[in-house]
Amino acid sequence: MAGLQSLSIPTLSRRVLLAATAVAAVGAAKASAQEAPAEKVDISSLPRVKQAMVAPPFLPEHEQVAVGGPKIVEVTFTIEEKKMVIDEDGTEVWALTFNGSVPGPMIVVHEGDYVELTLKNPETNLMEHNIDFHASTGALGGAALTRVLPGEQAVLRWKAVRPGVFVYHCAPEGIMIPYHVVHGMNGAVMVLPRGGLNDGKGNPLKYDLAYYIGEQDYYIPRDEQGAFKKYETAGEDLSESLDVMRTLTPTHVVFNGAAGALTGDGAMKAKVGDNVLFIHAQANRDTRPHLIGGHGDYVWTTGSFADAPVTGRETWFVCGGSAGAAMYRFRQPGIYAYVNHNLIEAVMLGATAHVVVDGEWDDDLMMQVSKPGPISG
Numbered sequence: 001m002a003g004l005q006s007l008s009i010p011t012l013s014r015r016v017l018l019a020a021t022a023v024a025a026v027g028a029a030k031a032s033a034q035e036a037p038a039e040k041v042d043i044s045s046l047p048r049v050k051q052a053m054v055a056p057p058f059l060p061e062h063e064q065v066a067v068g069g070p071k072i073v074e075v076t077f078t079i080e081e082k083k084m085v086i087d088e089d090g091t092e093v094w095a096l097t098f099n100g101s102v103p104g105p106m107i108v109v110h111e112g113d114y115v116e117l118t119l120k121n122p123e124t125n126l127m128e129h130n131i132d133f134h135a136s137t138g139a140l141g142g143a144a145l146t147r148v149l150p151g152e153q154a155v156l157r158w159k160a161v162r163p164g165v166f167v168y169h170c171a172p173e174g175i176m177i178p179y180h181v182v183h184g185m186n187g188a189v190m191v192l193p194r195g196g197l198n199d200g201k202g203n204p205l206k207y208d209l210a211y212y213i214g215e216q217d218y219y220i221p222r223d224e225q226g227a228f229k230k231y232e233t234a235g236e237d238l239s240e241s242l243d244v245m246r247t248l249t250p251t252h253v254v255f256n257g258a259a260g261a262l263t264g265d266g267a268m269k270a271k272v273g274d275n276v277l278f279i280h281a282q283a284n285r286d287t288r289p290h291l292i293g294g295h296g297d298y299v300w301t302t303g304s305f306a307d308a309p310v311t312g313r314e315t316w317f318v319c320g321g322s323a324g325a326a327m328y329r330f331r332q333p334g335i336y337a338y339v340n341h342n343l344i345e346a347v348m349l350g351a352t353a354h355v356v357v358d359g360e361w362d363d364d365l366m367m368q369v370s371k372p373g374p375i376s377g
């Protein structure tokens with residue numbers, strides 16, 4: 001532990017982060033001058049609901065259109081430092097996780113609701129952790145208020161004032177910020193408009209299914225022979241990991257924690273006619289989702305539901321440190337590959353998922369006019 005602590009850069013990084021916060025505070029003051037003063041809310045009068053977290057690629061049970069007024073949505077994350085296998089060759093990482101999954105579970109609320117998170121860091125863990133919610137406002141996204149050592153817990157409440165899909169991640173201090181993020185400690189929140197999604201022209205958009213894809217870049221150290229190294233405990237890879245991270249060249253780019261996690265038995269499922277919402281989060285690195293054989297009918301490429309979605313996209317951009325959402329109604333059955341369309345990352349580094357779609361084939365949309373055979377003319 002002493003070794004881990006001494007490698008952080010507390011003073012410098014805190015100054016940089018606090019300076020950034022001060023700039024943000026000035027911006028916020030300017031913006032609020034143009035807005036109506038916020039109504040005082042009596043928190044104690046709001047109903048409380050517990051949201052049970054589920055592992056990705058699934059979303060917790062939720063309504064698309066809010067029922068009733070604002071609520072306090074209570075969620076619990078238990079931090080787990082755990083060894084995970086991340087590819088078919090048995091490559092390992094000591095993942096730092098919220099609730100044991102990479103990415104962490106998705107939280108779904110409506111604009112105007114409050115998220116009340118209990119963050120538990122069991123004493124069996126070795127490191128300090130916290131959480132920065134990009135959807136929240138103030139205190140480094142909550143990171144300054146949620147620093148928990150092993151054996152501690154903290155409770156953070158924040159108001160969901162911006163509709164959209166947003167990343168959250170651990171952000172302890174200095175070098176530990178990227179280290180924790182590239183060891184899996186990130187996830188996403190969806191803040192739905194109270195009336196549900198819409199096309200920006202007043203027409204509601206409902207999904208039949210929703211899936212949550214967390215893209216993770218890993219930087220696994222190699223030994224002299226070029227084989228990926230294995231370690232006995234979480235954090236033991238720190239200095240070697242930092243050397244690989246400095247190259248900015250990931251050894252793995254995967255969906256839901258491991259290459260192949262969303263293929264085969266883990267593949268996403270849908271039927272022809274289903275309107276499927278795909279939420280794609282990347283806490284650290286730019287990406288470009290593409291559904292091979294399909295499209296993005298409606299795409300919130302920046303993740304903001306305050307903006308109208310763009311339509312009819314082939315590939316969309318999700319910038320590092322954000323989440324994006326895309327909706328597609330499946331027209332044909334079959335196995336679709338959902339990829340990061342840097343195809344080197346998709347095929348060689350692991351960023352491929354599958355969607356298995358049942359239903360009737362439509363010859364009008366596509367047919368094989370003749371099978372491959374000898375050239376006849």
Ligand SMILES: [Cu+2]
Pocket residue numbers: 096128129130170171172180185
């Ligand atoms: Cu952490």
